[in-house]
Amino acid sequence: MVVCQVVAGLGGVGKTQLAANLADQLWRARQVDLLMWVTAASRSNVLTSYAQTAADVTGVEDDDPDRGAARLLAWLASTDRRWLIVLDDLADPADLRSLWPPTTTTGRTVVTTRRRDAALLHGRTLIDVDLFTPGEAAAYLDGKLDGDTDRLDQADQLAADLGYLPLALAQAATYILDQDLTCAGYRKQLAQRRLAALSPHLLPDDQATPVADTWALSVDLADAATDGLARILLQIAALLDPNGIPLDLFATQAVTEYCEDRLGEPVDADDTHHAVRTLHRLSLANTTRSIATSTDVALRVHALVQRVTREATPDKHQRPLAVAAADALIELWPTTERDATHTQHLRANTTSLHTTTGTLLWNQDDGGHPVLFQAGYSLGSTGLVTAAAEYFHDLHATACQHLGPDHPGTLATRHDLADWWGQAGDAVGAVAAYEQLLTDRLRILGPDHPGTLTTRHDLARWWGQAGDAAGAAAAYEQLLTDQLRILGPDHPDTPATRHNLVYWQNRAIADGNDP
Numbered sequence: 001m002v003v004c005q006v007v008a009g010l011g012g013v014g015k016t017q018l019a020a021n022l023a024d025q026l027w028r029a030r031q032v033d034l035l036m037w038v039t040a041a042s043r044s045n046v047l048t049s050y051a052q053t054a055a056d057v058t059g060v061e062d063d064d065p066d067r068g069a070a071r072l073l074a075w076l077a078s079t080d081r082r083w084l085i086v087l088d089d090l091a092d093p094a095d096l097r098s099l100w101p102p103t104t105t106t107g108r109t110v111v112t113t114r115r116r117d118a119a120l121l122h123g124r125t126l127i128d129v130d131l132f133t134p135g136e137a138a139a140y141l142d143g144k145l146d147g148d149t150d151r152l153d154q155a156d157q158l159a160a161d162l163g164y165l166p167l168a169l170a171q172a173a174t175y176i177l178d179q180d181l182t183c184a185g186y187r188k189q190l191a192q193r194r195l196a197a198l199s200p201h202l203l204p205d206d207q208a209t210p211v212a213d214t215w216a217l218s219v220d221l222a223d224a225a226t227d228g229l230a231r232i233l234l235q236i237a238a239l240l241d242p243n244g245i246p247l248d249l250f251a252t253q254a255v256t257e258y259c260e261d262r263l264g265e266p267v268d269a270d271d272t273h274h275a276v277r278t279l280h281r282l283s284l285a286n287t288t289r290s291i292a293t294s295t296d297v298a299l300r301v302h303a304l305v306q307r308v309t310r311e312a313t314p315d316k317h318q319r320p321l322a323v324a325a326a327d328a329l330i331e332l333w334p335t336t337e338r339d340a341t342h343t344q345h346l347r348a349n350t351t352s353l354h355t356t357t358g359t360l361l362w363n364q365d366d367g368g369h370p371v372l373f374q375a376g377y378s379l380g381s382t383g384l385v386t387a388a389a390e391y392f393h394d395l396h397a398t399a400c401q402h403l404g405p406d407h408p409g410t411l412a413t414r415h416d417l418a419d420w421w422g423q424a425g426d427a428v429g430a431v432a433a434y435e436q437l438l439t440d441r442l443r444i445l446g447p448d449h450p451g452t453l454t455t456r457h458d459l460a461r462w463w464g465q466a467g468d469a470a471g472a473a474a475a476y477e478q479l480l481t482d483q484l485r486i487l488g489p490d491h492p493d494t495p496a497t498r499h500n501l502v503y504w505q506n507r508a509i510a511d512g513n514d515p
Contacts, residue, residue: 012167252326367409
């Protein structure tokens with residue numbers, strides 16, 4: 001026999017609806033004699049509801065709600081009547097201290113909450129409510145939109161956009177009907193407008209809160225419990241991969257120093273760990289565990305929680321948050337990538353960060369943030385050389401858009417694109433790309449700039465890789481003369497060029513060509 005069930009999960013997954021359906025079924029089947037629904041958002045709400053019910057069932061009305069609540073609990077403990085009490089949307093488990101319904105053979109208690117406190121769950125049955133599956137989401141939209149094939153255009157994509165969150169799908173379907181839209185039309189608006197602007201005038205299913213406001217109370221509670229730190233970490237997490245953020249990112253120097261600047265007080269890894277656990281405890285995020293080590297390794301935040309958080313973040317914090325997240329990823333990146341799964345997660349988080357922050361990781365002084373380049377190097381270093389070339393092709397296009405074609409940061413992306421193009425097997429294409437880059441670097445930077453010398457060095461190498469050993473040797477010989485003049489004989493680049501000159505001279509001789 002189940003005596004007390006705790007229905008927990010992210011705001012918007014339908015916990016209240018599940019409890020309401022259970023209560024309705026038991027009442028209709030006449031399996032309970034007393035059905036009591038309590039909005040448990042505060043202790044005063046619980047006390048008032050208990051006292052009123054006590055007056056109804058015992059005929060004794062108390063002026064003091066505490067005495068009335070005690071009278072109800074005593075009646076529940078002694079009665080042979082069957083009862084069900086639903087404590088809906090419990091905000092703080094401490095509000096139920098001394099107010100938990102008794103354990104009896106005739107009674108049943110259901111609690112809906114976003115909380116995951118150990119003390120709340122101990123000795124009670126946890127029902128963890130999750131998101132819709134893709135199939136459930138598709139069936140839900142089909143039912144709400146009356147199977148209208150035109151209106152259901154891109155329904156599957158819309159469900160994915162909304163992260164399969166039942167509350168968001170319900171409100172989206174209502175908005176679609178109110179505005180005579182299709183799912184495709186709603187998706188277009190979703191991409192262009194804030195989520196708060198897409199709330200229907202009248203919420204469906206007796207819902208009390210638009211999806212954009214669903215998590216506000218939980219964020220406030222997390223903030224209060226951590227002196228403001230949880231909100232900052234949630235703002236950082238909102239920029240990263242919803243499928244998993246490495247937990248050690250929140251303990252990096254980049255993150256703790258940023259938090260210190262925001263809060264004006266010291267913050268260390270223990271503080272951020274406490275704040276992350278608070279986000280988990282309030283169902284604003286979930287930690288996932290490693291099968292091998294049984295330790296928490298990643299933090300997952302629902303995509304809509306991320307979106308609402310980003311849209312609520314003041315403009316003045318957006319660039320510093322983006323830079324802090326990028327610096328933290330760089331800090332985590334290993335010099336030697338031995339753990340393919342870990343570095344894949346770092347690349348995924350970099351992609352999400354770049355997508356959510358847009359221009360914030362680019363500026364005219366520094367170009368693109370180093371993490372944008374590191375993600376591409378990581379692809380190539382793990383053997384995904386074609387993917388690395390494609391990555392730098394896209395990064396170059398982005399750099400042109402944000403910095404202009406002649407900015408040193410844009411030229412740097414062209415250099416990396418040419419190199420990975422060659423490593424992907426197109427040495428001739430690499431030569432052509434480096435020749436064009438050299439022409440532009442000579443025009444923009446001049447012949448003695450280090451970037452120009454580097455391009456000449458790599459162009460010579462790819463000449464050799466493309467089969468022209470004599471041309472490579474001649475190019476290195478000319479480069480060596482200029483490096484001796486500009487850098488001097490002791491600069492690290494000069495002996496490297498001297499070594500490559502000897503190598504390609506020997507290759508040319510072996511090929512039957514006298515360099």
